[in-house]
Amino acid sequence: EVQLVESGGGLVQPGGSLRLSCAASGFTVSSDSMSWYRQAPGKGLEWVSMFYSETTGGSQYYADSVKGRFTISRDKSRNTLFLQMHSLRSEDTAVYYCATRKGDYWGQGTLVTVSS
Amino acid sequence: DIQMTQSPSSLSASVGDRVTITCRASQAVNSYLNWYQQKPGKAPKLLISSASSLQSGVPSRFSGGGSGTEFTLTISSLQPEDFATYYCQQIYSTPLTFGTGTRVDIK
Numbered sequence: 001e002v003q004l005v006e007s008g009g010g011l012v013q014p015g016g017s018l019r020l021s022c023a024a025s026g027f028t029v030s031s032d033s034m035s036w037y038r039q040a041p042g043k044g045l046e047w048v049s050m051f052y053s054e055t056t057g058g059s060q061y062y063a064d065s066v067k068g069r070f071t072i073s074r075d076k077s078r079n080t081l082f083l084q085m086h087s088l089r090s091e092d093t094a095v096y097y098c099a100t101r102k103g104d105y106w107g108q109g110t111l112v113t114v115s116s
Numbered sequence: 117d118i119q120m121t122q123s124p125s126s127l128s129a130s131v132g133d134r135v136t137i138t139c140r141a142s143q144a145v146n147s148y149l150n151w152y153q154q155k156p157g158k159a160p161k162l163l164i165s166s167a168s169s170l171q172s173g174v175p176s177r178f179s180g181g182g183s184g185t186e187f188t189l190t191i192s193s194l195q196p197e198d199f200a201t202y203y204c205q206q207i208y209s210t211p212l213t214f215g216t217g218t219r220v221d222i223k
Contacts, residue, residue: 035212044203044214044217045152045154045160045214047210047212047214050210061210063211097159102150103160103165103207104162104165106159106160107159108159
């Protein structure tokens with residue numbers, strides 16, 4: 001059974017940093033392209049970043065709103081996807097989800113709150 | 117960037133009603149179009165992939181259609197558990213983009 005479990009969210013001050021993790025089981029993170037998404041309180045869904053699978057080149061892409069501040073990575077030995085977030089702003093406050101490329105598997109989400 | 121225009125933004129319907137939600141892409145996405153259902157406090161659930169492929173375990177009252185730039189999600193007979201927010205998403209090219217959502221309420 002495929003399962004994705006996010007962790008690492010919390011309260012952080014503006015300008016701070018946070019690293020989110022997405023631990024996968026039931027499949028290999030490097031064998032599928034995977035994305036991070038977010039949803040601000042009461043708002044719609046927003047794609048944040050994607051890490052393409054090894055077989056499709058392994059490139060990383062970012063939404064303009066996070067480019068230069070967020071970095072997506074993966075650790076094959078831990079079968080985990082990461083999102084390193086720097087220079088956080090109040091508008092980054094959201095529930096962050098990881099998901100497979102197809103969208104058929106999502107984690108439960110982890111809440112990031114950026115506030116002083 | 118591909119813009120996804122979803123309508124209506126909300127609707128009120130009764131159990132047993134037929135409901136159709138429309139999603140229009142600003143450029144062709146072939147059939148790289150997903151439909152999700154989301155309930156409060158939960159992650160989105162994939163209902164339809166590739167514009168019209170019903171995911172395993174999803175009731176057959178849900179159906180998707182269209183290609184290119186125009187897509188629809190239809191619920192043939194609304195059930196109490198279907199009251200939720202629905203989103204379309206193109207996965208044709210990055211940035212992956214969503215429609216603004218359709219909230220389906222009980223009339």
